[in-house]
């Protein structure tokens with residue numbers, strides 16, 4: 124009858140009328156570019172009007188974007204927080220405006236009543252998986268490790284370091300001899316690796332590289348080759364993200380292992396948001412995405428073909 128028709132029409136209108144503000148960190152890595160592509164596709168699929176703001180890695184730009192979204196009266200906000208701290212006041216403002224905030228791929232140190240849910244992988248587990256691969260593949264030989272950390276103060280940089288160190292603890296032959304941020308970029312990863320090589324006898328003292336993402340590893344692989352060494356052999360290479368280009372390196376024997384991070388955080392985020400706004404279903408504070416280890420044994424070029432058109 125009329126009621127059914129009205130609710131059907133209203134329901135359809137309500138669902139398609141969602142306006143969501145997305146404060147994205149930037150495009151520091153191939154993985155982040157893919158996350159942006161996928162988020163726009165997921166919004167499109169759902170008829171969500173997505174307001175996109177790129178912060179060029181600056182927290183103050185993210186805070187400005189959130190204030191603008193609040194002023195516009197969006198229905199919800201997606202935030203990929205560049206660093207963990209400094210969010211309390213702007214998240215309080217969103218809460219006062221009754222605008223739910225969903226965190227994507229990174230967390231904040233603020234209390235969890237300031238956001239609806241966080242869609243992230245288990246970042247500590249990723250570090251453990253990377254460390255475990257090295258423990259299993261180095262055996263008892265002495266192995267000096269250099270580490271390229273992610274963006275200083277970001278939850279992935281803190282967590283991935285923690286997990287890796289947990290995995291190698293108790294294996295005294297495995298030692299991190301140098302550790303520095305490469306800010307998740309290829310350029311910086313290459314630069315910092317060049318300095319590690321120079322400082323360590325041209326790389327003769329280095330047995331392995333642990334990079335918090337593939338982009339820094341890919342930059343470092345370039346530096347290792349330019350130093351006349353064989354990445355993947357003279358210096359083992361372990362990283363995280365599983366972007367297409369790391370599979371080319373795995374296939375070429377220039378990298379050894381990567382831990383997959385899905386770029387599709389927005390799918391689960393929008394599902395939780397719609398259930399919350401349309402049916403009042405309160406999501407858990409953490410929606411965890413999976414992490415899968417890939418090595419040279421996993422048909423890298425097949426995986427490359429599967430991933431290469433996903434917007435990296």
Ligand code: GZL
Pocket residue numbers: 151152153154155228229243244279307335336337338363364384
């Ligand atoms: C991790 C995510 C990281 C990626 C990097 O969840 O925040 O940020 O691993 C990106 O590639 O820069």
